[in-house]
Amino acid sequence: MEALIESIARGLGQGSVYAMLGLGFVIVYKGTDVVNFAQPALMILGAFFVSWFTFDAGLPFFAAVPVAMVAAALLGAAIERVALRPMVGQPVFSAAMVTVGVFFALLTIATRLIGTDIRRAGDPWGLNAFVFADSIQVFQVDVAKVVTALLAFLAVGAYFKYSRSGLAIRATASDQETALAQGVKVGRMFGLSWALAGALGALAGVFIGAGGVGFEPISALIALKALPAIILGGLDSIKGALIGGLIIGVIESLSRTYQPGLAPWLGANFDQVVPYLVMLIVLMIRPYGLFGTPEIERV
Amino acid sequence: MSATATEPNPKVSAKLRRGRPELYTDYAADMAMLNTPGKRLWTGLLILGLLIAPFYLDRSWTSLFITVFVFAIGAIGLNLVSGYAGQVSLGHAFFIGLGAFTGTYFGGTDPNFLGLGLDMAIWLPMAGIIPAIVGWAVAPLASRVRGLYLAIVTLGLLFVGGHFFNEFRSLTGGPNLGRTAAPPVLFGVDFSAAGPLLGIEMTARQRTYFLTLVLLIVAAVIARNLTRSKVGRAFAAVRDRDIAAEVMGVPLARTKQTAFAISSFYAGICGGLISLTSGGRLDPINFAGAEGLFLSVTFLAMVLIGGPATISGSLMGAVFVVFLPRFVEAFAHYVPLIGATGLVTVPQLENILFGVFIVAFLILEPRGLFGLWLRVRNYWKAYPFSY
Numbered sequence: 001m002e003a004l005i006e007s008i009a010r011g012l013g014q015g016s017v018y019a020m021l022g023l024g025f026v027i028v029y030k031g032t033d034v035v036n037f038a039q040p041a042l043m044i045l046g047a048f049f050v051s052w053f054t055f056d057a058g059l060p061f062f063a064a065v066p067v068a069m070v071a072a073a074l075l076g077a078a079i080e081r082v083a084l085r086p087m088v089g090q091p092v093f094s095a096a097m098v099t100v101g102v103f104f105a106l107l108t109i110a111t112r113l114i115g116t117d118i119r120r121a122g123d124p125w126g127l128n129a130f131v132f133a134d135s136i137q138v139f140q141v142d143v144a145k146v147v148t149a150l151l152a153f154l155a156v157g158a159y160f161k162y163s164r165s166g167l168a169i170r171a172t173a174s175d176q177e178t179a180l181a182q183g184v185k186v187g188r189m190f191g192l193s194w195a196l197a198g199a200l201g202a203l204a205g206v207f208i209g210a211g212g213v214g215f216e217p218i219s220a221l222i223a224l225k226a227l228p229a230i231i232l233g234g235l236d237s238i239k240g241a242l243i244g245g246l247i248i249g250v251i252e253s254l255s256r257t258y259q260p261g262l263a264p265w266l267g268a269n270f271d272q273v274v275p276y277l278v279m280l281i282v283l284m285i286r287p288y289g290l291f292g293t294p295e296i297e298r299v
Numbered sequence: 300m301s302a303t304a305t306e307p308n309p310k311v312s313a314k315l316r317r318g319r320p321e322l323y324t325d326y327a328a329d330m331a332m333l334n335t336p337g338k339r340l341w342t343g344l345l346i347l348g349l350l351i352a353p354f355y356l357d358r359s360w361t362s363l364f365i366t367v368f369v370f371a372i373g374a375i376g377l378n379l380v381s382g383y384a385g386q387v388s389l390g391h392a393f394f395i396g397l398g399a400f401t402g403t404y405f406g407g408t409d410p411n412f413l414g415l416g417l418d419m420a421i422w423l424p425m426a427g428i429i430p431a432i433v434g435w436a437v438a439p440l441a442s443r444v445r446g447l448y449l450a451i452v453t454l455g456l457l458f459v460g461g462h463f464f465n466e467f468r469s470l471t472g473g474p475n476l477g478r479t480a481a482p483p484v485l486f487g488v489d490f491s492a493a494g495p496l497l498g499i500e501m502t503a504r505q506r507t508y509f510l511t512l513v514l515l516i517v518a519a520v521i522a523r524n525l526t527r528s529k530v531g532r533a534f535a536a537v538r539d540r541d542i543a544a545e546v547m548g549v550p551l552a553r554t555k556q557t558a559f560a561i562s563s564f565y566a567g568i569c570g571g572l573i574s575l576t577s578g579g580r581l582d583p584i585n586f587a588g589a590e591g592l593f594l595s596v597t598f599l600a601m602v603l604i605g606g607p608a609t610i611s612g613s614l615m616g617a618v619f620v621v622f623l624p625r626f627v628e629a630f631a632h633y634v635p636l637i638g639a640t641g642l643v644t645v646p647q648l649e650n651i652l653f654g655v656f657i658v659a660f661l662i663l664e665p666r667g668l669f670g671l672w673l674r675v676r677n678y679w680k681a682y683p684f685s686y
Contacts, residue, residue, distance in 0.1 A: 035447040086662045093387050094661050096447055097603055100596055101657030108650040112643055221589050227451050235448065267466030272588075276455035280440065283452055287444050 002136050007257040008250055013142025013207075015249020016149030020204040021226035022233065022241035023156060024197035030173040030236050031193030033092050038079060038099040039201055040223035041106035046072040046202025047121065047209050047219070048113050054122035061122050065206055069199040076198025077191040079106075084194070085187060111217040118214035127212040141211030152203060153242050156196070160238075169193060225252070228279035234292025243290065248275045332523055346516070353508045361504045363621060366576040368511035369569055371617035372518045374601040375610055376565025381599070382607035383526055384558035385538025386441065390453030391566055392594035393460035394430045396586025398567025399480070399574065400464065400471055402426030403581060406481025413470045419485040426571030427564040434563025438556040457595060461587025477582030480574030483510065491579060507575050514572070518565065523610045525561070534558055535608070600653065604660050606669025615668040623656075624649045 021039060028036040049068035053059045059067065083102050087095040125141040132138065160166040171179040172189040180186050201223070208222060209215040229248040233240020256271035263270075288294045315322070323329040333339045353361050377391050406422030407414025437456065441449055465474045472478030483490040490506045501509075525531050533554045536544035545551045574581050584590055597620060605616020624646075631645045643651065664670045 029447075035450065083658050083662070090661075090665070092447060093385075093450075094665060096387075096450060097599065098658050098661050100599070101654040101661070104596065104654030104657070105651045106654075108643075108647050108654070112647055218589055221592075224454070224592075227454065231448070231451055267462065269465075270462065273459050273462040276458045279455050280452065280459070283444055283448070284440055287448065 003257055004254075005136050006138065007253050009138045009142050011250035011253025012246055013139070013145040013249070014253060015229075015246035016145040017204050017207050017222075017245075018226045018229040018249055019149050019242045019245025020152055020200050021223050022230040022245045023153065023238060024200040024204075025226060025230050026236060026238055026241045027156070027169075027193050027200075028197045029230075031169055032080075032084070032095075032190050034084065034087075034095045034099060035235075036099050036194075036197060037096060038102040038106060039197060039226070040220040041103045041110060042072055042076055042198050042201035043205040043208065043223045044110045044215070044217060044220040045075065045106060045113075045205070046198070047205030047215050048110060048119065049202060050121050050206050051119040051209060051215075052113075055120075061124060064122070065203070068206075069202045072198040072202035072205075073195035074198070076194040076196075076201070079198075080191045080194035085190065088187075088190075107217065107220055110220065114215075114217050118216050119209060120214045121206050121209035123206065123210035125211055139211060141207065144210075145207050148203065148207070149242070149245075152200065153238070156200075157238065165189075165192060225275045228275040230289070231279045232282050232289055234289030236293055237289070237291035240289055240291035248278060251275070251278055330527060332520070332527070349512060353505045358502075358504055361508050362576070363625060365504070365508055365511050367617050367621045368508075368515040369572045369576050370598070370601065370621055371515055371614050372572070373566050373569030373598055374605065374613040374617045375518060375522045376562045376569065377598045378602045378605075378607065378610070378613045379522060379525070379534070379565065380558045380562035382602055382609070382613075383531060383538065384534035384555065385541075386555055386558060387447075387450045388453045388559075388562070389450050389592070389595045389599070390456040390460070391562075391598045392586050392591040393453075393457045394434060394563040394566035395570035395573065395594065395598075396460065396464050396583065396591065397430045397433060397563075398426040398570025399581050399586065400467075400570075400583075401429040401567065402571035403478070403481045403574075404470055406484075407479070408482060409479045412472060412478045414481070418487070419481070419483055419490075422481050423485075423568065423571050427567040430567030430570070431560045431564035435556055435560040438559035439552065441559060442552050442555040454592070457591050458588065461583070461591045464583035465587050467583075471581070471583040474584040474587065475582065477580050477584075480579050480581045481571075482579070483507065483572075483575060485510070491575075511572060511575065514568070518568065519610055519614065522565070526608075526610065530554075530557060538608075597653075600657050602667075603657055604667050606667030607665075609667075609669045612667050612669035615672075619656075619668060620653075623652065627652060 021043060024039050024042070025036055028034055028039075046068055049071045050061075050064050053064035053067050054061050057064075079102055083098050084095060087098055123141065123144075125139070125144055128140045129137040130140060130143070160170055168179070168184045169189045169192060171182065171184050172186050176186050179189075204223070205215075208219050225248065226245065229244040230241050231244070232247060233242070233244025252271050252274050255274045259266055259270050259274075260268075282289065321335065323334070328334065333342055349364075352364070356364070373391065373395055376394075377388065380386050380388055402422045402425065404413055404422075405415050405417050405425045406419060408416045441452055444452055464471050488494075488496075490510045491503050492506075493500075493502045494506070495501065496506050496509060526534070533544070533549045536547065536549050537551060537554050537558075541551055544554075570586075577585075586594065601616035601620045602613060603616070604619050605614065606612025627649045628645055631648065660667055666673065
């Protein structure tokens with residue numbers, strides 16, 4: 001029972017990270033019709049920025065996070081302007097491949113910046129845990145992840161609902177030409193979507209190196225697990241990103257806890273591929289995920 | 300068509316054809332693989348050059364060409380499914396790995412691991428057939444989803460398959476350990492040892508060179524013929540507008556399935572041969588997780604840089620991607636700030652350039668190197684009235 005609750009708590013924490021990353025994917029996908037394969041690189045660079053501002057620039061951790069988010073947002077907007085803007089009107093596949101190219105270039109730059117050491121985010125949570133009922137340990141960092149993710153979703157939701165530019169992004173997402181005709185600066189909205197994705201990537205990146213574990217360049221691949229999360233939730237659904245992320249996180253954590261005992265024949269590190277298995281099964285049953293909009297095609 | 304079939308085609312005299320390279324008097328000549336004298340000439344010269352090259356190149360260049368030939372087979376496979384049929388696959392590395400380990404299962408001689416020790420004449424075809432069957436089997440899942448969803452599905456396939464490779468230790472040797480691959484012994488001739496080939500004494504590397512070259516030519520000719528056939532036209536129709544294609548009577552699910560199966564066959568053959576480029580050893584880590592993703596993207600880069608939906612583009616892309624590190628290495632010291640103490644190291648520069656080239660080609664020349672070649676050709680075709 002203790003193991004179960006602890007496992008679920010860890011899973012919700014990890015799932016919140018997937019949810020934040022997934023939100024970045026969803027915003028870019030909705031806004032610009034591109035699956036942003038560069039998101040993992042934005043996340044790892046965001047993690048590096050946080051680490052750098054805390055340890056090298058000497059900022060307090062809670063000041064370093066917003067600064068790093070701004071830096072990652074600027075980077076996201078810059079990528080959109082340089083690499084993605086020329087792809088407007090090109091097949092979506094080509095645009096997605098551009099983000100793959102960007103991913104490679106950025107990941108290498110991150111590798112160079114991070115170096116061979118394992119860096120830390122410099123967070124205050126570390127390995128501290130809340131203890132319930134004498135023996136159930138819930139790590140503070142997992143609570144922080146869930147709270148941050150919920151706040152991020154509320155903030156993004158409010159931004160889309162109440163702000164002028166949020167409305168403009170939604171208008172762009174729903175119909176680019178009509179939005180253009182109404183005076184929305186569509187290009188700028190694309191940049192804004194990418195900036196939001198960059199900021200969310202950095203926010204998720206904080207937690208890649210938090211909680212007593214460090215991060216290295218290859219940690220970027222963690223962000224790819226947000227893809228099963230948004231496939232589960234639906235590629236164009238913000239609500240789906242949150243729910244999908246949490247579900248994937250919990251399933252992954254449970255399989256990490258129980259698979260070695262229950263089904264050792266599935267091999268070591270099986271929890272690493274469980275998200276993808278879940279995704280494949282979901283796609284067989286519901287190709288557009290739980291909350292995604294089925295694509296209606298006209299010839 | 301029946302009229303030309305019954306009576307012999309009136310041949311145009313050589314005198315009339317002179318200076319009119321594009322005068323075709325029947326459909327077959329127009330659709331021929333080498334339909335202009337220029338193409339015939341240059342293809343002949345290229346093949347001749349490749350046949351004599353290994354006798355003048357040093358060992359490392361010969362090895363590089365072997366890598367090009369093997370990778371080009373895989374690139375053609377990916378181009379068939381992604382370039383021609385428009386089904387983006389990030390799971391190509393999975394099928395390559397599957398081919399590699401299938402080949403090793405049928406041909407492996409290492410007593411510590413599974414292996415039947417059969418001849419290459421059996422294990423190489425099997426290395427293609429098994430992935431083709433798997434590709435055929437997973438395609439219905441893939442054809443339920445489209446476009447970007449498909450890319451993500453194939454990404455999932457890559458990770459799940461990679462886990463399978465890592466854990467199937469009795470066959471693959473396990474991650475970071477690996478095992479020896481099936482020896483390239485074709486009809487009793489060991490291509491990994493020096494000896495005579497067609498009466499000419501050769502080193503092991505030269506023999507491997509000719510083996511892979513011949514296999515590549517066969518693979519390329521089959522692929523080129525396929526794209527000129529009904530199947531190839533169905534692929535293009537599905538890529539250009541899948542619903543319209545279905546309305547016109549192209550069976551959508553079956554066409555996608557065929558594309559995946561054929562592409563996986565090519566990937567499997569490439570995988571079966573890939574140990575020739577890595578010193579006869581196979582390590583499952585190369586086809587799983589991050590490394591596998593890198594391999595898949597490498598092949599996508601060959602297709603995108605070379606030119607989607609062209610076979611010759613796949614070849615050019617393979618040459619470009621394989622030679623890029625060599626050229627970066629050669630020119631790196633002329634550029635300041637490159638090196639162990641500079642801003643980036645040489646391998647890092649390679650990776651950055653790799654990403655930048657993908658982006659640059661997609662933005663500036665979506666038809667890839669083949670498109671650049673077309674521009675050059677059209678300039679000289681219209682010369683001196685080109686503008």
